[in-house]
Amino acid sequence: MKFFTRMFLCLNMFGLLFVGTASSVLAAEEVTGIAKLGFSLPGLITQIINFAILLVVLRIFLWKPFLKIIDERNKKIKLGLEAAEQASLQASESQSESKKILDDAKKEASQFVNDAREMADKLKIELEEKAKKDAEIILQKAKKDIERDKEQALAVIRKNFAEITISAAEKVIDKSLDQKTHQDLIDGILNDYEFEKE
Template sequence: MDFKVFTIIATIVNFLILLAFLKHFLFEKVSNAIDERSNNIKNTIDKTNSDREEAKNLKIQVEENLANSKLQGKNIVEDYKGRAEKLFQDIKKEASNEAELIMERAKKDVEREKEKAEEELKKKVVDLAVILSSKALEKDINEKEHRRLIEDFITKVGM
């Protein structure tokens, strides 16, 4: 094998020129592209992690809001149940009071009718007594005097 020093030196110089040329024009651009792509991937991963955390927080917040909404709904239903029960009790009490008033009025009406009937009965008894006593005595006594005597008699007897 025959080595030629000039060929070796020329090959080394060519290699160094090619290396400098590639380093200057190609390696830097490739390195920048790789760094940029690496940064993009890192940013995408960071954004994904950030979005995942945000989604997790939103899910927790939505679950809390849902639980609060359910609790508020339950409270509203309980409130309306309480109001409905109170309204029912008020209506029931009012109806009971009105029924008592009607019963009292009816009792008073019955009492008045009873007193009225008693008065009419007294008058009829007095009239009958006057007629009977007139026929029995067969004499003409003043009718006013007769009525007064009979009413006194009835009062004393307790009719």
């Protein structure tokens, strides 16, 4: 058990190291493609690895002990059935009693199998729901990141557009616009616009 815990921690540390190294390499390169949207391939790979590790750990520490309990229970039931059969052979006058024990053991075995199936189905549903919730959280985060990046891009475009417009206006009138000249130009355009409306 300690071995698996250490292995799990080592794999997680390796995953974090991998993400850090890959992130620094990606940071040094020009951001292109899907990275502009905020997705990180190393981060996604690390999440997939961590999810796989979680499934393996759950299988080792939850599923195998569960199966072991079921096997032990089945062995007990089989032993009970064998004891009932031996009792019926040895004592023919108590045949009805041994039949009752056998029937009870079969009902218990059937009930146990049904209970085990129900528990397995519940566990499966819980794991699926958790996976869906995790996927929804990741999707919502990605949407927020995309929206934030979109807003940042629009802000940069607006800023650049204003600078380009002023630069173009400076070239058209062949002089640099200071604050007063810029305000006079705007007032003149507004006055012309109001005059045309009348």
